[in-house]
Amino acid sequence: MIHCFSVRGTRLVLDAHSQMLHEVDELVWALLCGGFTESGEAVRALGARYPAAEIAAALAEIEELRAQELLFAPDPHAGYEPPPPQVKALCLNVAHHCNLACRYCFAGAPETGEQLMTPEVARRAVDFLVTRSGGRRHVEIDFFGGEPLLNFPVIAETVAYARTRAAAAGKEVGFTVTTNGLLLTPEVRRFLLANRVNVVLSLDGRPEVHDRLRCTAGGRGSYRTVLPRIRQFVSDWEAWDGPRGYYYLRGTFTRHNLDFADDFRYLVGLGFTNISLEPVVALPDADYALREEDLPRVHREYERLADIYLELVRENAAVRFFHFELDLDEGSCLPKRLSGCGAGHAYLAVDAGGDLYPCHQFIGRREFVLGSVFAGELRSDLVESFRHAHVYSKEGCTDCWAKFLCSGGCHAHAVLESGSLLRPSRLGCATMRSRLQAALYVQAVNRMNS
Amino acid sequence: MGKHIRTINKRGLTRRKEVACGECQTSCQSACKTSCTVGNQVCLKEKKN
Ligand code: SF4
Ligand code: SF4
Numbered sequence: 001m002i003h004c005f006s007v008r009g010t011r012l013v014l015d016a017h018s019q020m021l022h023e024v025d026e027l028v029w030a031l032l033c034g035g036f037t038e039s040g041e042a043v044r045a046l047g048a049r050y051p052a053a054e055i056a057a058a059l060a061e062i063e064e065l066r067a068q069e070l071l072f073a074p075d076p077h078a079g080y081e082p083p084p085p086q087v088k089a090l091c092l093n094v095a096h097h098c099n100l101a102c103r104y105c106f107a108g109a110p111e112t113g114e115q116l117m118t119p120e121v122a123r124r125a126v127d128f129l130v131t132r133s134g135g136r137r138h139v140e141i142d143f144f145g146g147e148p149l150l151n152f153p154v155i156a157e158t159v160a161y162a163r164t165r166a167a168a169a170g171k172e173v174g175f176t177v178t179t180n181g182l183l184l185t186p187e188v189r190r191f192l193l194a195n196r197v198n199v200v201l202s203l204d205g206r207p208e209v210h211d212r213l214r215c216t217a218g219g220r221g222s223y224r225t226v227l228p229r230i231r232q233f234v235s236d237w238e239a240w241d242g243p244r245g246y247y248y249l250r251g252t253f254t255r256h257n258l259d260f261a262d263d264f265r266y267l268v269g270l271g272f273t274n275i276s277l278e279p280v281v282a283l284p285d286a287d288y289a290l291r292e293e294d295l296p297r298v299h300r301e302y303e304r305l306a307d308i309y310l311e312l313v314r315e316n317a318a319v320r321f322f323h324f325e326l327d328l329d330e331g332s333c334l335p336k337r338l339s340g341c342g343a344g345h346a347y348l349a350v351d352a353g354g355d356l357y358p359c360h361q362f363i364g365r366r367e368f369v370l371g372s373v374f375a376g377e378l379r380s381d382l383v384e385s386f387r388h389a390h391v392y393s394k395e396g397c398t399d400c401w402a403k404f405l406c407s408g409g410c411h412a413h414a415v416l417e418s419g420s421l422l423r424p425s426r427l428g429c430a431t432m433r434s435r436l437q438a439a440l441y442v443q444a445v446n447r448m449n450s
Numbered sequence: 451m452g453k454h455i456r457t458i459n460k461r462g463l464t465r466r467k468e469v470a471c472g473e474c475q476t477s478c479q480s481a482c483k484t485s486c487t488v489g490n491q492v493c494l495k496e497k498k499n
Contacts, residue, residue: 012458019459020457020458020459021457021458021459022455022456022457022458023455023456023457023458024454024455024456025454025455027454028454028455057453057454058454058455061452061453061454061455062455064452065455065457070457328458328459329459329460329461341478343478347478359478360478410478443458443459444458447458447459448456448458
């Protein structure tokens with residue numbers, strides 16, 4: 001399966017099954033888009049524009065790549081059977097409670113109540129991860145919320161406990177915290193850096209964009225309070241000379257800022273280098289939700305973002321846009337590409353009381369409770385339905401050129417939009433494909449220039 | 451490198467078909483987390499080799 005697309009006049013062809021990316025001239029483009037394989041037919045159709053000998057030579061190049069399985073490669077895994085369930089990562093919802101009231105937050109529903117995870121629940125979650133991860137050496141714990149730093153003592157204790165428990169079992173544990181930045185005190189900053197915790201900082205971009213949705217409970221924008229704290233953390237991170245985790249600034253774009261490439265430029269202008277911007281996940285009736293009619297604009301915006309990114313990287317090679325960091329040579333293996341996020345079998349979320357869910361986005365939806373860190377067994381019907389939701393079972397994925405880059409999309413988004421794990425979100429698919437095309441284009445330009 | 455086709459990457463997926471060591475980072479792709487797509491993951495095994 002091939003996917004032909006052009007960005008700013010650069011004609012690119014991705015071979016979906018081998019993941020080889022080719023830049024082609026006008027003639028090959030015409031041959032591939034027209035589906036020509038035989039020269040007589042191609043000469044009849046294109047002979048007025050190209051000499052027959054050129055057409056034959058181009059077809060020969062296509063055939064050579066086909067023979068090497070670098071073009072039209074066969075599907076490498078038809079008949080795919082997912083690996084047995086084994087936990088690798090846990091998301092601990094240490095604080096189901098927040099010091100902001102961002103309008104687009106799925107954790108924000110007040111009826112779920114405010115709750116902090118106790119040290120006991122956190123320890124049991126760590127035990128669960130260590131025993132359920134079998135032979136895996138690298139395991140992960142994410143601290144999430146609400147605002148996880150509202151429960152900093154439990155985070156600190158859990159990091160220490162998990163390190164000891166993991167080391168005794170011959171494992172290494174990686175930590176990530178996602179925070180709105182408000183509680184990044186000197187003590188917290190030092191702790192996160194010294195413990196090599198990866199830090200994801202929520203900042204949406206330009207002040208008016210950020211303030212529109214990231215508000216305090218009283219409805220005031222949080223930009224002016226949050227920015228200096230995030231800046232301080234990043235400046236400590238930059239100055240840190242020991243081993244450290246990564247940081248990423250993570251913004252959300254909505255239909256209110258379809259010009260989100262300007263938010264990227266703005267954040268780079270503030271001195272940040274590691275940036276990610278994500279499409280909002282929302283119920284369709286929300287005013288900020290992306291709509292079908294926004295998709296062409298989103299597509300163009302990713303191309304504009306690619307232009308801006310390439311321009312900014314020329315000025316400062318350290319600048320990163322997370323989704324453009326595709327690794328075409330050393331990226332993940334095929335089995336990983338098929339299993340995707342692993343929600344429900346490799347990645348689970350724990351709520352403040354110790355109940356287990358397929359992932360953080362399902363927290364609070366009781367029909368998705370898988371079990372508890374205090375009890376042995378998980379609901380196998382649910383585990384199996386998540387495990388069997390992959391690119392060979394989801395609607396539309398098998399024939400989608402993006403399948404080995406996307407791995408079937410977000411299950412939570414699918415359930416939210418279509419009610420079914422096996423029917424990916426149409427909006428999600430469209431934004432994903434637009435973003436991937438832009439990312440492939442950026443990679444192609446970088447390589448052609450180097 | 452052909453006259454009409456320039457291949458951008460050095461190697462594709464064919465040589466990475468069956469690694470499955472399960473050691474690389476999990477990859478949530480939703481907006482609220484780090485939102486990693488599998489495409490931009492680093493293979494821990496390859497990096498070490
Ligand atoms: S979820 Fe959508 S974009 Fe992703 S592989 Fe499936 S059809 Fe393609
Ligand atoms: S289901 Fe979606 S939100 Fe949950 S872990 Fe997977 S990609 Fe992330």
